[in-house]
Amino acid sequence: MTMSQVDAVVQDPASVVSAIESRFSCRAFLRDKPVARQQIDEILRIASCSASSTNTQPWKVYVLQDDRRDALVEKVCAAHDTTSANSSLTAEYGEVDGYYPAQWVSPYIDRRRDNGWGLYGALGIGKGEKDKMHVQAQRNYRFFDAPVGLMFTMERVMGRGSLIDYGMFLQTLMLAARALGLHTCPQAAWNNCAKIVMPFIGAASNEMLVCGMALGYADESAPVNAYRTPRETVESFTRWV
Numbered sequence: 001m002t003m004s005q006v007d008a009v010v011q012d013p014a015s016v017v018s019a020i021e022s023r024f025s026c027r028a029f030l031r032d033k034p035v036a037r038q039q040i041d042e043i044l045r046i047a048s049c050s051a052s053s054t055n056t057q058p059w060k061v062y063v064l065q066d067d068r069r070d071a072l073v074e075k076v077c078a079a080h081d082t083t084s085a086n087s088s089l090t091a092e093y094g095e096v097d098g099y100y101p102a103q104w105v106s107p108y109i110d111r112r113r114d115n116g117w118g119l120y121g122a123l124g125i126g127k128g129e130k131d132k133m134h135v136q137a138q139r140n141y142r143f144f145d146a147p148v149g150l151m152f153t154m155e156r157v158m159g160r161g162s163l164i165d166y167g168m169f170l171q172t173l174m175l176a177a178r179a180l181g182l183h184t185c186p187q188a189a190w191n192n193c194a195k196i197v198m199p200f201i202g203a204a205s206n207e208m209l210v211c212g213m214a215l216g217y218a219d220e221s222a223p224v225n226a227y228r229t230p231r232e233t234v235e236s237f238t239r240w241v
Contacts, residue, residue, distance in 0.1 A: 026183035028222030047173035052165035140189035146216035
């Protein structure tokens with residue numbers, strides 16, 4: 001897609017809405033269908049237009065493909081197997097960064113549980129099937145077979161406002177991917193193995209892992225990709241003052 005074509009898409013409001021509404025967390029990709037370097041560059045260029053407070057642009061991106069992608073996958077999957085067998089070792093690989101609440105409360109815990117069981121239902125995984133749950137959890141660390149893995153970091157000195165900026169950057173990136181016919185899956189799971197990921201990608205000691213992301217072409221035949229998370233109504237979260 002040329003720059004003029006991209007500009008034309010951006011100028012079409014319907015195409016923006018379509019990108020937003022067709023985005024979902026893809027959990028099955030076509031491993032053997034590569035993403036061209038030019039496409040990745042273009043997605044990142046578009047994402048760089050995201051808003052950030054006082055133009056700080058706190059994002060740092062690491063792209064993993066081919067042998068380096070596979071090497072990280074094997075390291076992290078081995079660690080995942082180890083911690084599943086001995087949960088006391090979890091702290092050796094992850095960082096305590098407060099990504100999730102220290103204590104879950106309703107309605108957020110209810111939505112989280114509904115999402116988990118809805119996903120497992122789509123995969124045919126029942127309650128108590130721990131081995132199947134382990135295998136599915138590890139799919140995160142295989143980037144769901146996506147040929148491109150992205151890691152996002154920022155410097156620890158930045159404040160929580162930069163995480164708001166980062167969220168806008170990630171959303172813009174995911175929508176840019178949709179504009180080019182690609183899909184993504186943002187992944188907090190990689191934070192559990194930050195102590196492996198960060199030195200592997202060559203991140204500096206003053207950086208923190210924000211999240212990972214899988215990027216590629218969706219496997220349209222995979223049942224899991226038919227799963228969609230339910231959304232609250234506008235009325236449920238809006239108050240007219």
